[in-house]
Amino acid sequence: MHTDTDATPDAGHGWITTPITADILRGALDLEQTEHGVLPHRLPAWARAQWSDGQLAMAESQPSGVRLVFRTRATAIELDTLPTKRDYVGAPPRPEGLYDLLVDGRLAGQGAVNGGNTLTIDMTAGTFERRSGPIGTLRFTELPDAAKDIEIWLPHNETTELVALRTDAPVEPAPDSGRKVWLHHGSSISHGSDAVSPTSIWPALAASLGGVELINLGFGGSALLDPFTARAMRDTPADLISLKIGINVVNADLMRLRAFGPAVHGFLDTIREGHPTTPLLVLSPILCPIHEDTPGPSAPDFGDLGSGRLQFIAMGDPAERASGKLTLNIIREELAGIVEQRAAGDPHLFYLDGRELYGDADFAELPLPDQVHPDAATHRRMGERFAKLAFAEVGAFGGQGA
Structure with missing residues (x-):
């Protein structure tokens, strides 16, 4: 070729x-x-x-x-x-x-x-x-x-x-592959930021390993619980759905805890209008040390931009958590609670802590180059782990792939 x-x-x-x-x-x-x-x-x-x-x-x-x-x-x-x-x-x-x-x-x-x-x-x-x-x-x-x-x-x-x-x-x-359609929504990490090529972003790798057809609604900087995104997902035919929520809400400093929980419920309610029994997996953020316990917003540090290095820093104050400002740990706790509450009446709703895709040990081995986005090797690791966790028989999408 x-x-x-x-x-x-x-x-x-x-x-x-x-x-x-x-x-x-x-x-x-x-x-x-x-x-x-x-x-x-x-x-x-x-x-x-x-x-x-x-x-x-x-x-x-x-x-x-x-x-x-x-x-x-x-x-x-x-x-x-x-x-x-x-x-x-x-x-x-x-x-x-x-x-x-x-x-x-x-x-x-x-x-x-x-x-x-x-x-x-x-x-x-x-x-x-x-x-x-x-x-x-x-x-x-x-x-x-x-x-x-x-x-x-x-x-x-x-x-x-x-x-x-x-x-x-x-x-x-091409003839119909017969594969399930996986509809995914997330942030720039799901979009593929810092991956090398389109089939090496983590959702594409996971889709290939899971034997499913991907529709990727990962939007850089824009996984912000927008109602129109929920309605678009509601109206899109899909066999499997996942939502990766959190990092953009923090680094945009978009909302406080009082607004976050109801916004998540509303997003899920809208999707369920069109997909009442579709397996739906809620993922919390992967590890991002600058925002684990420090609120947003994030801001670029231009100090090394001329040498090709762009870093992000957290501009919030940990003390602001008391007034409802969000951190990744707060968001994980809230998401886990929402899924647990709703799952009592929705047996097809699941939760996965994003640190199972990339956590402390991974950060020590493969640090985030700009403090927010994973590199190519980390995309591969996340894709492989998601496929293993979600498409396994005991996973949220167990037995649903090819």
């Missing part, structure tokens, strides 16, 4: 262009028609009309877990896209967003698309500037000349407009 970035289409190659529609796309809840093609969204249009937060707008348009899926005999595939890349003032360039190619379920290639739009972000000033750029092309060649299932996972951290799909043999939607 060979990969070319920004390859020039060969007019004599006999390319077949296939429209990019919902029947060959998985993991997106909506497709927006754009000037150039289609833009996958992970929240529907009606939900996007209910906020004005630029962080969530950026996060939900980044296609974490979104992939093209089709069956073909093609030996060559071209994908034209218009990515939006981020450039942080004063920091080294970010790595290109990666596309993962899977052939019959196995990773067979990776590539990036150059060009595209650029979003320049000045974190110290709180400003951004958008600059337009050219469409790029990714080509995978020398694929096996046989009928096969193809998956092209889009960059989890790079907004990506899909412009054109070309192959040298016809494409048809």
Whole structure:
């Protein structure tokens, strides 16, 4: 298998262009028609009309877990896209967003698309500037000349407009895999922050190990118990559901204890309107030492930004816990209590302490590079542990995978 970035289409190659529609796309809840093609969204249009937060707008348009899926005999595939890349003032360039190619379920290639739009972000000033750029092309060649299932996972951290799909043999939607659909919601850690590629984020790894189809509603900085997210989950068909709640509520300093408990209950009530008996797993935060007993907000420390190191620090005061400010330990206690209370009448509701995915011993071995987000090795560990804990016979999703 060979990969070319920004390859020039060969007019004599006999390319077949296939429209990019919902029947060959998985993991997106909506497709927006754009000037150039289609833009996958992970929240529907009606939900996007209910906020004005630029962080969530950026996060939900980044296609974490979104992939093209089709069956073909093609030996060559071209994908034209218009990515939006981020450039942080004063920091080294970010790595290109990666596309993962899977052939019959196995990773067979990776590539990036150059060009595209650029979003320049000045974190110290709180400003951004958008600059337009050219469409790029990714080509995978020398694929096996046989009928096969193809998956092209889009960059989890790079907004990506899909412009054109070309192959040298016809494409048809992949047959139904028969796998259960796992709908997951969480923060930037679930979104895949600091993972290397889209299939190596912890939910994608766990889905692969558990033999399920992933819909990932992990939104960087934006797992904030928003009612529209709960309604979107309520209306999305799913066989398994999980919610990872806590870190964003703390590091955004969004609410106090009085508001948090009722907000969690309301979120769960809404999901249960559409999924009354679906296995539903509530996960508390993984270990994050800066916020275990210190409230938010978090703030970036720009001291080492020029050398490529961004650190986060907790700005709250532990004494503020007395006035209802939230820490991770307080949130874990509250979530465990809510699930215990509700489980008396809801036998399909479960709780998992996030420190079982990443705890004190893990932090000693694999510290969080920026004090908040796990690195690539930790994503793998979390994915493997979640699969073992959740998909085991005695787990919340026991016996539900392939």
